[in-house]
Amino acid sequence: MNKPLILVVEDDKAIRKLITTTLETQGYLYETAETGVASLLKAANAQPDIIILDLGLPDMEGVDIIKKVREWSKVPIIVVSARSENQDKVDALDAGADDYLTKPFYVDELLARLRVSLRRIQYEQDRPMRDSTIFLNGNLKIDYAAGCAWLNGEAIHLTPIEYKLLCLLARHVGKVLTHNFILHEIWGNYSSDIPALRVFMATLRKKIEKSDSDFKYIQTHIGIGYRMLRVTDS
Numbered sequence: 001m002n003k004p005l006i007l008v009v010e011d012d013k014a015i016r017k018l019i020t021t022t023l024e025t026q027g028y029l030y031e032t033a034e035t036g037v038a039s040l041l042k043a044a045n046a047q048p049d050i051i052i053l054d055l056g057l058p059d060m061e062g063v064d065i066i067k068k069v070r071e072w073s074k075v076p077i078i079v080v081s082a083r084s085e086n087q088d089k090v091d092a093l094d095a096g097a098d099d100y101l102t103k104p105f106y107v108d109e110l111l112a113r114l115r116v117s118l119r120r121i122q123y124e125q126d127r128p129m130r131d132s133t134i135f136l137n138g139n140l141k142i143d144y145a146a147g148c149a150w151l152n153g154e155a156i157h158l159t160p161i162e163y164k165l166l167c168l169l170a171r172h173v174g175k176v177l178t179h180n181f182i183l184h185e186i187w188g189n190y191s192s193d194i195p196a197l198r199v200f201m202a203t204l205r206k207k208i209e210k211s212d213s214d215f216k217y218i219q220t221h222i223g224i225g226y227r228m229l230r231v232t233d234s
């Protein structure tokens with residue numbers, strides 16, 4: 001993540017200054033808003049990574065701001081409020097706030113809560129990568145993280161280039177990849193050696209289509225390129 005942008009919604013000038021100064025020293029970017037209306041505009045326009053929200057604003061109830069933001073955004077909202085009643089906390093959290101800090105607060109604690117929210121954002125952002133570390137297609141399995149491939153539960157012994165080819169086809173399963181695209185992805189800018197590609201593709205095939213009854217994972221498109229077929233009926 002680049003420098004996180006924090007929207008500070010606070011009508012008390014001294015507290016706003018305290019928070020923004022703290023954020024600045026920690027390398028965060030920030031925007032400020034002093035009213036509910038301004039905070040909603042800033043939330044929509046600046047697309048902050050986190051919102052720090054005071055509940056007692058001159059024009060709107062903080063809980064209503066939370067509800068409005070939640071209509072279109074999952075941005076973490078940390079409430080910083082002088083209201084210390086349990087009911088206020090429950091109302092804010094029920095409306096969609098992620099965290100609640102009571103004034104007066106320790107700056108260190110606010111920073112710790114910010115870090116918690118940022119870790120959560122990072123976790124969400126990394127999810128697609130985590131979820132896609134295992135590729136499954138029929139009897140073929142690739143563990144991208146481990147750098148291994150299996151057929152029918154048995155490890156396939158591939159050369160580095162064969163493995164790269166297999167992963168490339170798998171990542172684009174169902175799509176035809178042109179010779180030039182594959183050459184560029186595997187060998188970089190300087191190769192136009194289609195005969196070499198054919199050789200590697202043939203040896204890869206032998207390893208994943210051992211017998212005639214094996215599913216033909218790789219389809220040749222003559223004069224164009226190759227495609228990995230998706231096994232839909234096994």
Ligand code: CA
Binds near residue numbers: 011054
């Ligand atoms: Ca206030």
